Amino acid sequence: MGSPATTSEKREPEAKRKAKQSEFVEVVAEDGDHVEPPPPEIVEPDPAMTPEEAEEARKAYLLKRFWISARGYWGRSGDRLAWLFSIGLCALIVANVGFQYGINVWNRAIFDAIEKRDAATVFHLTALFFPLAIGSVALAVAQVFVRMGIQRRWRAWLTHSVISRWLASGRYYQLNLVGGDHKNPEYRIAEDLRIATDSPVDFMAGVTSAFLSASTFIVVLWTIGGALTITLGGSTVTVPGFLVIAAVLYAAIASGSIMIIGRRFVQISEDKNQAEAEFRYTLTRVRENGESIALLGGEEEERGGIDENFTRVLRQWARLAGQHMRTTLVSQGSSLIAPVVPILLCAPKFLDGSMTLGQVMQAASAFTIVQSAFGWLVDNYPRLADWNACARRIASLMMSLDALERAERGDGIGRIKHGETEGEAMLELRDLSVTLDDGTAVVGETEVVIEPGERLLVAGESGTGKSTLVRAIAGLWPWGDGSVNFHPDRRLFMLPQRPYVPSGTLRRAVAYPGAAEDWTMQEIGEALHKVGLDHLKEKIEEEAPWDQTLSGGEKQRLAFARLLLHNPDIVVLDEATSALDEKSQDRMMDMVTRELARATIVSVAHRTELEAFHSRKIVLERRKGGAKLVSDVDLIPRKGKRRLLSRFLRHRKAPPPKAA
Numbered sequence: 001m002g003s004p005a006t007t008s009e010k011r012e013p014e015a016k017r018k019a020k021q022s023e024f025v026e027v028v029a030e031d032g033d034h035v036e037p038p039p040p041e042i043v044e045p046d047p048a049m050t051p052e053e054a055e056e057a058r059k060a061y062l063l064k065r066f067w068i069s070a071r072g073y074w075g076r077s078g079d080r081l082a083w084l085f086s087i088g089l090c091a092l093i094v095a096n097v098g099f100q101y102g103i104n105v106w107n108r109a110i111f112d113a114i115e116k117r118d119a120a121t122v123f124h125l126t127a128l129f130f131p132l133a134i135g136s137v138a139l140a141v142a143q144v145f146v147r148m149g150i151q152r153r154w155r156a157w158l159t160h161s162v163i164s165r166w167l168a169s170g171r172y173y174q175l176n177l178v179g180g181d182h183k184n185p186e187y188r189i190a191e192d193l194r195i196a197t198d199s200p201v202d203f204m205a206g207v208t209s210a211f212l213s214a215s216t217f218i219v220v221l222w223t224i225g226g227a228l229t230i231t232l233g234g235s236t237v238t239v240p241g242f243l244v245i246a247a248v249l250y251a252a253i254a255s256g257s258i259m260i261i262g263r264r265f266v267q268i269s270e271d272k273n274q275a276e277a278e279f280r281y282t283l284t285r286v287r288e289n290g291e292s293i294a295l296l297g298g299e300e301e302e303r304g305g306i307d308e309n310f311t312r313v314l315r316q317w318a319r320l321a322g323q324h325m326r327t328t329l330v331s332q333g334s335s336l337i338a339p340v341v342p343i344l345l346c347a348p349k350f351l352d353g354s355m356t357l358g359q360v361m362q363a364a365s366a367f368t369i370v371q372s373a374f375g376w377l378v379d380n381y382p383r384l385a386d387w388n389a390c391a392r393r394i395a396s397l398m399m400s401l402d403a404l405e406r407a408e409r410g411d412g413i414g415r416i417k418h419g420e421t422e423g424e425a426m427l428e429l430r431d432l433s434v435t436l437d438d439g440t441a442v443v444g445e446t447e448v449v450i451e452p453g454e455r456l457l458v459a460g461e462s463g464t465g466k467s468t469l470v471r472a473i474a475g476l477w478p479w480g481d482g483s484v485n486f487h488p489d490r491r492l493f494m495l496p497q498r499p500y501v502p503s504g505t506l507r508r509a510v511a512y513p514g515a516a517e518d519w520t521m522q523e524i525g526e527a528l529h530k531v532g533l534d535h536l537k538e539k540i541e542e543e544a545p546w547d548q549t550l551s552g553g554e555k556q557r558l559a560f561a562r563l564l565l566h567n568p569d570i571v572v573l574d575e576a577t578s579a580l581d582e583k584s585q586d587r588m589m590d591m592v593t594r595e596l597a598r599a600t601i602v603s604v605a606h607r608t609e610l611e612a613f614h615s616r617k618i619v620l621e622r623r624k625g626g627a628k629l630v631s632d633v634d635l636i637p638r639k640g641k642r643r644l645l646s647r648f649l650r651h652r653k654a655p656p657p658k659a660a
Contacts, residue, residue: 039402040068059392066196066395073157085150089205092143097212099136100369104220106132107365112358147205155197162189162398170476171404177436177477181393182400184277189397192273192390199387206376214373217366218244224355224363225346246345247367251374254334261326262381268323269382270389272316279309290548324382331379334371342367407478416472417483425487426452426570426600427473432482434465434472442468444628445482448618452487455593455601457610457635460620466604469620470494470574473602486570493568495576499559501547507540510561519565527561530591532584552579560588564595571596573603582609589613611635 049057074082106129113121166172166185175182182188225243229236239245286293286302293302342364349355355363407415414435421428427450434443443465450456458466471477473484474494486492501509508516510524525537533554550558556579563571571592577585586609592601593613603614611617615636618629 039405040065062392062395062399063388065398066391069161069398070154070158070197070200072161073154079153079157081153082150085146085153089143089146089150090208092139092146093205093209094212096136096139096143097209097216099132099139100213101216101220102132103129103136104217104362104365104369108358108362110358111361112356115357143205147201151198151201154201155194158197159189159193162193162394162401165401165405166397169404169408169478171401173476174404174478175400178400178403180400180403181396183274184281185397187277187280188393192393195387195390196394199383199390203380203384203387206380210373210376213369217369217373218247220366221247221363221370224359224366225349228345228349243342243345243363243367244370246341247370247374250334250338250341251371254330254375257330258327258381261330262323262385265323265327265382265385266388268316268319269386270392272313272320273386273389273393275309275313275316279306279313282306282309327382331375334375338371338375339364339368404478414481415478416480418475419483419485420488421485424452425449425485426454426490427487427602428483428485429473430483430485432469432472432480432484434468434477434480436479443472443480443620444623446629448629448632450600450602450616452600453598454616455614456603457614457617458602458604458620459606459617461622462606464620464622466620467574470572470602470604474572490569491566492570492572493563493566494572495556495559495563495574497575497578498552499555501550501555501558503545503547505541505543506536506546509546510540510558511565512562514566523565524561527564528558530564530595531557531561531588533557533561553581553584556580557584557588560592563592567596567599569599571599571601573601573605575604575606577605577607577610582607585609586613 072078074086106125110122110125110129113125166175166189172185175185221243222241225241227238227240228242229238231237282305286306293299343360346355346360346363350357350360409415414433416432416434427448429446429448432443432446432448433441435441446469448456458469460466468477472480474492475484500512502512505516507521507524510516510527511519521540524540528534528537528540536554547555556576559576577588580588585607589610590613592599601614603610612635615634617631617633617635619631621628621630
């Protein structure tokens with residue numbers, strides 16, 4: 001068994017939690033069918049590569065890493081309708097090209113009839129045009145519906161997958177503790193992932209349509225245009241399929257120009273997205289820390305940071321605007337010239353009578369369609385560059401999650417194990433060492449056994465790793481060695497120094513992380529009364545920005561009210577009374593010892609007054625190679641209880657045996 005179940009997991013039935021997950025989006029596979037594969041193997045760059053080559057290899061691998069996860073949408077654990085929608089989209093594209101060809105043929109027939117002044121045929125073709133137009137429009141609408149359906153469902157599936165990995169095992173918290181390219185994960189998930197799943201569907205639909213259109217109408221151009229005979233210097237030159245050759249050359253010039261002009265589009269788009277993410281993050285930090293900034297009068301300093309980040313955003317947008325201007329020059333010029341070129345090329349044959357007006361107009365229409373198909377890259381290169389940048393950013397986040405997942409599996413740097421205690425012990429730290437993600441020691445080998453009902457105080461100077469040790473106990477800090485063992489089927493509840501207050505009603509804030517409906521109004525009101533928040537009892541159902549409204553002390557009192565409601569077996573307090581005055585702190589701790597008399601409590605605190613509410617105290621001291629546990633004393637003596645550390649210290653102090 002791993003870490004003990006949290007109180008919300010204990011209270012909330014499994015079926016209810018799965019129902020909540022299915023509400024995330026109706027298009028993803030059920031959780032029971034979705035099994036995450038292990039993370040891909042680490043790919044190290046070739047040492048012989050130059051820094052530039054290594055960077056290019058890294059970018060190429062990021063795209064590969066994105067597709068490793070993204071293609072799972074069409075796999076066994078993907079969306080059950082993925083292939084149906086995909087095949088349906090291909091069928092609609094084929095049908096739409098068929099209707100395009102029908103309209104192209106109609107174009108020739110109507111102009112031939114007009115040239116011959118055949119009123120009956122013109123009337124007949126006019127009546128035929130409406131079914132063709134309605135069919136083409138209907139197919140286009142259906143194509144949009146299916147295409148956007150794939151985009152929506154694919155985004156939902158991949159977002160669900162990434163968020164599940166991000167939230168699992170506290171990785172959303174651990175990302176703040178490790179190095180790597182994963183800044184602003186919320187922006188990557190919300191925005192970069194949207195573009196990364198939208199654009200490929202548009203690209204595949206566009207490429208398929210362009211290929212079919214080009215193939216179909218090249219045949220039309222070859223059939224209609226035939227060969228062009230040109231007299232040069234008294235000799236004649238025959239150019240077979242001259243319209244096809246002209247279309248290919250024209251597209252090659254336009255596409256080549258856009259490739260040269262827009263070669264830096266990918267990097268500029270990536271830089272722009274990163275600048276936008278950092279600007280948004282700066283604004284978010286100001287909002288989240290508004291009270292501290294306002295009290296310190298730090299508006300001018302924050303404004304300087306905001307202006308600096310926004311200037312960087314504008315600079316990147318200016319670079320992007322330059323790229324767009326150059327590509328627009330090519331694309332706009334191409335779109336203006338393309339319809340004129342076939343008419344000029346066909347004019348000699350029309351004038352000598354070898355081509356009818358209808359054939360000229362059909363050739364002009366076909367040439368434009370072929371040119372649009374060949375020039376698809378010209379029109380979509382900016383979006384392709386934007387997708388490239390977004391896919392790399394979401395892949396960078398995936399790779400950071402891969403690294404955390406490998407740590408959880410025990411690959412590379414040591415991983416703290418979690419298991420079950422034997423006997424009556426509630427919590428055991430067996431040869432526990434806590435390190436950073438690079439292997440640097442924070443807390444050295446620690447041996448502690450905590451009995452049921454004990455109230456343990458973890459003390460030591462600032463920076464000795466007390467909070468890190470607590471996070472390791474809670475399973476939030478994975479790096480290290482040794483094991484943390486809990487009594488089977490016991491529930492753990494943590495009270496951090498800065499309690500989280502979710503948005504919504506006060507009732508939801510008190511019940512968190514459980515559902516507000518799990519407790520009655522009377523139970524929640526009683527909990528508020530016990531922690532000294534009677535003035536909030538009338539506002540239990542009121543929605544307000546409680547995170548901004550409540551003071552630091554009120555938030556900590558609210559956290560103790562949660563503790564009373566959840567009634568866990570093991571409580572971890574990490575400076576949970578730091579915002580309270582001494583009298584309020586004493587009342588809170590006295591209330592906890594009375595209301596949760598059977599709970600096992602582990603506290604991290606600096607105040608010596610808290611010793612009165614604990615039965616035992618261990619002290620960490622900073623040493624070379626990581627903090628060490630230097631003392632383990634009973635604050636309330638209890639007979640028959642021996643500590644592993646006490647036995648170890650006595651063994652070290654025992655005199656050597658006398659020689660015989």
